[in-house]
Amino acid sequence: MAKIVGICNLHDGPYLGGLTERRPLAANTFLGRYGLMDFALSNFTNSHISQIGILVEKKGTSIHDHIKDGHAWIPNTKTGDIRFFTNEEVFADVKFNTDISNILSNRDYFVYADADYFVFTPPFFLMSFDFRPLIKAHVESGRDITLAYIHSNNAEANFKNCDGLELNPDGTVKDFYRIAARKRVADISLETFVISKYALLSLCELSKEVSILYSLRKMIKHVCANQQMSIATYRFDGVVYPILSLQDYVRHSMDLLKYENRQKLFLDDWPIYTISHNTPPVLYGPKAVVQNSFIANGSIIKGTVINSIISRDVVVKEGAVVKNSILFTHTKVGQGVKINHVLADKQVKILNSSELSGEENEILYIKKGVIV
Amino acid sequence: MNNKVVAMILAGGKGTRLESLTKKVAKPAVSFAARYRIIDFPLSNCANSGINTIGVLTQYESTSLDSYLGNGEKWGLNGVHALMATLSPKQTEEGSNWYKGTADAISRNIDFLDNMEADYVLILSGDHIYKTKYNDMIDLHISSGADVTISCIEVDPSEASRFGIVITDEKDRIVEFQEKPRKPKSNLASMGVYVFTWKVLSKLLKEDMKNENSSHDFGKDIIPAMLASNKKIQAYRFKGYWRDVGTIASLHQANMDIALDRHLMDLYDGDLSTRIYSEDPSSVPQYVGPEGSVTRSIANQGAIILGKADCCVISSDAVLEEKTVCKNCVIMEGARIKVGAHVSNAIISAGTVIEENERINLNSKEIVLISRKA
Numbered sequence: 001m002a003k004i005v006g007i008c009n010l011h012d013g014p015y016l017g018g019l020t021e022r023r024p025l026a027a028n029t030f031l032g033r034y035g036l037m038d039f040a041l042s043n044f045t046n047s048h049i050s051q052i053g054i055l056v057e058k059k060g061t062s063i064h065d066h067i068k069d070g071h072a073w074i075p076n077t078k079t080g081d082i083r084f085f086t087n088e089e090v091f092a093d094v095k096f097n098t099d100i101s102n103i104l105s106n107r108d109y110f111v112y113a114d115a116d117y118f119v120f121t122p123p124f125f126l127m128s129f130d131f132r133p134l135i136k137a138h139v140e141s142g143r144d145i146t147l148a149y150i151h152s153n154n155a156e157a158n159f160k161n162c163d164g165l166e167l168n169p170d171g172t173v174k175d176f177y178r179i180a181a182r183k184r185v186a187d188i189s190l191e192t193f194v195i196s197k198y199a200l201l202s203l204c205e206l207s208k209e210v211s212i213l214y215s216l217r218k219m220i221k222h223v224c225a226n227q228q229m230s231i232a233t234y235r236f237d238g239v240v241y242p243i244l245s246l247q248d249y250v251r252h253s254m255d256l257l258k259y260e261n262r263q264k265l266f267l268d269d270w271p272i273y274t275i276s277h278n279t280p281p282v283l284y285g286p287k288a289v290v291q292n293s294f295i296a297n298g299s300i301i302k303g304t305v306i307n308s309i310i311s312r313d314v315v316v317k318e319g320a321v322v323k324n325s326i327l328f329t330h331t332k333v334g335q336g337v338k339i340n341h342v343l344a345d346k347q348v349k350i351l352n353s354s355e356l357s358g359e360e361n362e363i364l365y366i367k368k369g370v371i372v
Numbered sequence: 373m374n375n376k377v378v379a380m381i382l383a384g385g386k387g388t389r390l391e392s393l394t395k396k397v398a399k400p401a402v403s404f405a406a407r408y409r410i411i412d413f414p415l416s417n418c419a420n421s422g423i424n425t426i427g428v429l430t431q432y433e434s435t436s437l438d439s440y441l442g443n444g445e446k447w448g449l450n451g452v453h454a455l456m457a458t459l460s461p462k463q464t465e466e467g468s469n470w471y472k473g474t475a476d477a478i479s480r481n482i483d484f485l486d487n488m489e490a491d492y493v494l495i496l497s498g499d500h501i502y503k504t505k506y507n508d509m510i511d512l513h514i515s516s517g518a519d520v521t522i523s524c525i526e527v528d529p530s531e532a533s534r535f536g537i538v539i540t541d542e543k544d545r546i547v548e549f550q551e552k553p554r555k556p557k558s559n560l561a562s563m564g565v566y567v568f569t570w571k572v573l574s575k576l577l578k579e580d581m582k583n584e585n586s587s588h589d590f591g592k593d594i595i596p597a598m599l600a601s602n603k604k605i606q607a608y609r610f611k612g613y614w615r616d617v618g619t620i621a622s623l624h625q626a627n628m629d630i631a632l633d634r635h636l637m638d639l640y641d642g643d644l645s646t647r648i649y650s651e652d653p654s655s656v657p658q659y660v661g662p663e664g665s666v667t668r669s670i671a672n673q674g675a676i677i678l679g680k681a682d683c684c685v686i687s688s689d690a691v692l693e694e695k696t697v698c699k700n701c702v703i704m705e706g707a708r709i710k711v712g713a714h715v716s717n718a719i720i721s722a723g724t725v726i727e728e729n730e731r732i733n734l735n736s737k738e739i740v741l742i743s744r745k746a
Contacts (some may be wrong), residue, residue, distance in 0.1 A: 033657040033673060071445075257659075266656050276652035280639035281406035281630070281670040281686075288667050294657040297407070297673050300640055 002139055004051070005115040006044035006131070008037055009122050009191075011057040011099035012215045017246040018345060018365050021088060022214050025243070026123035027062040029328055031256060032296035032311040034274050035066045036243060037123040041073045042272045043084075044372070047131040048167075049119065050080025053109070055102050060086055072275050098215045100207045103200070111202060118200055120216065121192040126241040126252070128270040129192065134234045138194040144229035145220060147173065148192040149234050155186035159242055161187040163217070165233065173231040176221045190236060191217060199229065239264040250343065250363050253309055253326055257292055279312050288320055304334065324360075342366065376425070377510055377567075378490035379418045380481070382474050383411060383416065384431030384460075389619045392743040393721055397603050398430065398437040400498030401723060402623070403704045405630040405639070406672040406687045408650045410617065413448045413497045415456075416648040418496075421506040424454035425488050428498065429477040431470060432583030434460045440651070447649045458482060473588035479577040483572060493573055495566040495590065502614040503637055503646050507569075509608040511569040518606035520572070520598060522546065523565035525610045535561035536591045538607055546605040549595050560607065563614060566590065572603065594680045612638035624719055624739045627685040631670045653705075655688045663694060679709065687722070718742050 013025045020028075026037035037054075044052050048240040052074065056063055063084065070082030085106045090096040104111055110118075117138065119131050129148070138146035146347075149165050152158060161178050165187040166175040179186055195203070203223065207214050210222055223229040239261075241252040255261050266272065279298030284290070298313035303320035311314070314327050317335045325342040333339065334352040339360035345368040350356065354372055358364030366372065387399025392404065400411035411428075418426055430437050437458075443449070444456030459481050460468050465553030471477040478485075478495065478531060484729040485493060492513065493508055513521035524538055537556045539548035550556060554649045576594055580586050586593045598605055615622040629636045639648065655674025660666055665680040674688035687705040692698060697714045704722040709715060717736065722742035726732065733740045 026541070031657045257658075271654040272656075273654050278647050278649050280648070281672040282658060283634075283640060284666045284669045284671070286668050290660040290666055291664060292662045293660055295660065295671075296657060298640075 002116040002135060002136060003114055004049050004050040004131075005113050005118050006047075006052045007118050007120045008040045008044075008052065008054045009099050009120050009216070010037075010055055010063070011097070011102065012217060013057070013122065013124055016243070016249055018367055019246060019249065022059075022345075022368055023062040024057065024059050025041045027059075027066050027309050028083075028249075030126075031253060032294045032309050034272060036126070037063075037066070037273050038274045039126045040121045040123050041067075042270070043121065043127070043129045043131060044075045044119075045075075045273055046128075046270050047119075049131065050074040050076065051113070051115065052080070052082045054082065054084050055099050056084050056086045057097060057099075058091070062083060066275060068275060072273050083109070095213060098213065098214055100204050100214060100219065101212065103204050107201075107204075110197065113197065113320070115197055117194050117196050119194050121190075124243045125190050125192070126192070126239055126243060126265065127236070128265060128267045128272075129190075129236060129238065130270075131192075131194075134236075135194055137234050138232065141232040143172065143232035144195065144223075146194045146232040146234050147220070148190045148234045149187045150190060150236050150240050150261075151186075152188050153185050155188060156181055156182045159186070159244075161244065162242070163191070163221075165189055167233060171233050173224050173233060176224065187233075187235075190240065192236075193220070202289070203229070221279075241265065246343075246363070246365070249325065254324075256305070257294065257307065257309075277312055278348040283346070285318065303335075326363075347371075348372070374489075375491050375514065376489055376675050377423050377492045377494055377506075378485055378488045378505075378570075379414075379423045379477055379494040379497045380479060380485075381414050381418075381426060381428045381498045383428050383437060384434070384471055384477060385499070386432040387499065387618070390623065391620060391720070391741050393620070393623075393741065394433070395515045395743075396433060396436065397652075398433045398498075401433075401437045401440050402499075403687055404501065404617075404623075405627055406675075406685050410501065411437075411441075411505065412447070412648055412650045413501050414496045414498060415444075415449075415664060416650075417502070417504050417506065418548055419447045419449060419649065420646050421510075423494065424449055424451070424505065425490075426456045427459045427481060427484055427488075428456065429471065429481070430458050430460050431477075431500075434458070446651055454547055455488070457484065473593075474590045475577060475580055475586075475594050476574070476588035479581050479588065482574055482577060485574070490570045493566075493568045493570050495564075495568065495586045497564050497616070499618075500563070500565070500614065500616055501637075502505065502610075502612065503648065504610070504612065505646065509565075509610075510567055512608050513569075513606060516606045517604065518545075519603040520595070521567045521606040522561045522595070523609045523610045524560045525563055525614055527559050527561045529556070529559045532556035532559045532561065532647070536564070536595075539677075540607045542605040544609065546585075546599070546607050549591075549599055549605075551591050551596075560609075562591065562595075563610060564616075607725055620719060620741050621739045624702055627719075628683065628700070631685050632683065653688050661694070664692075683728055715742070 074080035087102040168174045283300045285302030293308045295310045296312045302318045303316045309326045311329045316333045319335045320337045323340045328346045330347045331344045332349045336353040338355045344366045347369045349371045383400040449456040478560040537550040615626045661678035664677045669684040671686035672688040675686045676691045679692040683700045685702045689706045690703045691708045693711045695712045696709045699716040702719040706723045707720045709726045710728040711725045717731045724744045
């Protein structure tokens with residue numbers, strides 16, 4: 001059995017407007033219950049990978065807050081662990097704070113890690129991905145890197161600006177290209193790959209000669225184009241929900257209200273683990289009306305909630321109407337308030353009788369802590 | 373003296389009156405209020421009181437309870453200097469025997485308490501529902517110089533004969549004790565929650581073990597013996613919600629108390645220092661469907677509500693399919709109410725399946741237990 005260390009790579013992630021201004025994408029709440037990175041971490045857990053590293057790009061506190069000692073994702077806290085890596089030297093300098101410079105500044109860990117291979121995965125592709133067949137395919141291929149991809153018939157709508165792959169007949173990557181408008185059918189890189197310890201360290205060292213501004217994603221393209229490494233591919237056939245923009249975040253949250261969609265992401269034998277917050281069950285009042293919604297523990301619902309996602313410890317008072325909205329933790333919706341297409345960040349208070357409405361394709365985002 | 377308090381939680385009873393709910397599960401492990409088990413309450417109370425050394429006395433169906441308890445991590449009892457030990461009957465040089473009574477269970481763990489260097493022992497029951505901190509009671513015990521302090525609650529006089537009743541003097545020192553009296557002299561009932569000075573209790577237990585006529589029970593033997601020998605017995609007046617859920621009806625009622633009346637015991641007061649901790653299964657978010665309706669109820673994550681629920685307590689992974697109607701029901705984890713079924717006034721045990729279009733107990737107010745194991 002090959003020894004594996006899983007790396008959740010928080011560098012180089014997409015921008016989700018207000019959601020990523022205060023905290024990393026990975027730490028954002030999802031469906032009222034999860035952190036976005038729970039999917040990547042649970043993929044490691046369910047693939048029996050219990051040595052996990054997190055490459056933290058910035059705002060590490062909310063990552064630490066969520067992971068704590070990691071016991072929610074690893075079966076044994078002595079034989080497994082979750083480590084945090086930060087790039088202390090250039091932390092504040094966005095340009096230089098790349099995943100490669102993070103790895104190089106923690107080089108000793110990667111050199112001495114008890115690992116034959118590393119599996120890298122980002123937090124923004126939500127999927128239930130068993131890494132074991134990917135690892136097996138990589139070991140058998142003898143290539144330097146094996147990159148996972150998904151075949152999409154709707155690439156421009158779902159994976160805009162992602163890396164499309166042009167494949168050789170033997171399944172190796174011939175070229176990368178950017179998914180642009182009018183591209184429908186494409187093979188999309190999931191930025192999830194297996195690489196040996198030696199190849200990873202070589203790639204990082206090589207980056208010093210190419211450009212110190214390069215990320216792993218760019219270096220992989222570079223070594224592919226220059227034929228310095230060969231890149232095998234592995235086709236993932238499950239569903240992928242890419243969270244590449246605020247619109248994606250909202251759209252996919254709402255998509256998952258549908259049972260048939262949920263069923264394809266949440267598989268019976270593939271639990272998504274998360275941290276416990278010790279909140280009591282949801283309390284519904286005598287006049288509560290709730291339809292087609294997720295409601296997280298600790299919430300008190302006395303008004304109307306329709307087609308919405310309610311996170312922990314939210315209060316919806318009597319006579320309030322919440323439609324097509326996403327409310328983050330500790331939001332309070334006062335009596336008689338009407339909101340439609342609103343995304344309220346944590347601790348927002350919407351006071352009595354106000355009416356707020358976004359539009360179907362343009363949700364109204366309210367910043368953390370704002371009182372309306 | 374460090375004033376070290378060790379809690380001992382009596383969790384070995386069968387709970388016979390809970391019928392098949394406790395057929396394979398010890399009563400303290402029975403599910404409660406949609407996301408908890410009964411024993412979460414005393415354990416969380418200990419944790420919130422800063423009592424981090426706890427022995428849990430298990431006996432009946434101890435395997436499932438012991439597995440749930442684990443190392444105490446769910447209640448934060450795995451930190452430095454913390455210890456939670458499950459203490460089941462064991463074989464010793466003196467032989468091997470089941471715990472014969474509440475006092476016997478402690479007697480046979482005298483070594484444990486000595487090793488833990490207990491100054492005071494807090495005796496708790498694993499099947500009480502209440503949210504409290506024990507610190508005031510312990511402080512009273514120490515400041516009053518009592519040998520034992522008994523937590524007491526005022527009960528409805530008509531109910532008093534179900535309890536152990538205490539009669540106190542003006543300083544709340546207990547002068548008489550009546551175990552389930554036909555003619556109670558007061559309505560101040562012992563909750564079966566005691567703080568003992570360990571040196572005193574240890575001696576009493578050793579004497580009790582030698583007494584062949586003793587039933588080795590705190591209420592029946594130890595407290596009367598202390599009264600007889602003029603030991604100082606203090607009453608601590610507990611204010612607030614407290615229930616001993618011994619029957620199907622009282623278990624159902626206590627569940628409804630949480631769902632319907634926050635004045636009784638408020639799990640939503642936002643007070644982080646009195647939270648109740650529990651297991652968190654990795655279930656999916658709670659979902660209420662397009663035709664669903666849920667009122668005057670509590671429901672845990674993982675519940676899927678596609679039908680109608682009113683006055684219900686719905687545990688994780690319970691499913692109410694389309695066109696179902698549940699009224700005044702406690703629906704335990706993983707139970708499934710299939711399309712079109714109507715159920716009223718019931719406890720539906722974990723994993724039970726109610727078949728399509730079934731009608732159960734719609735016209736009776738009496739609470740029924742529905743327990744079907746696949």
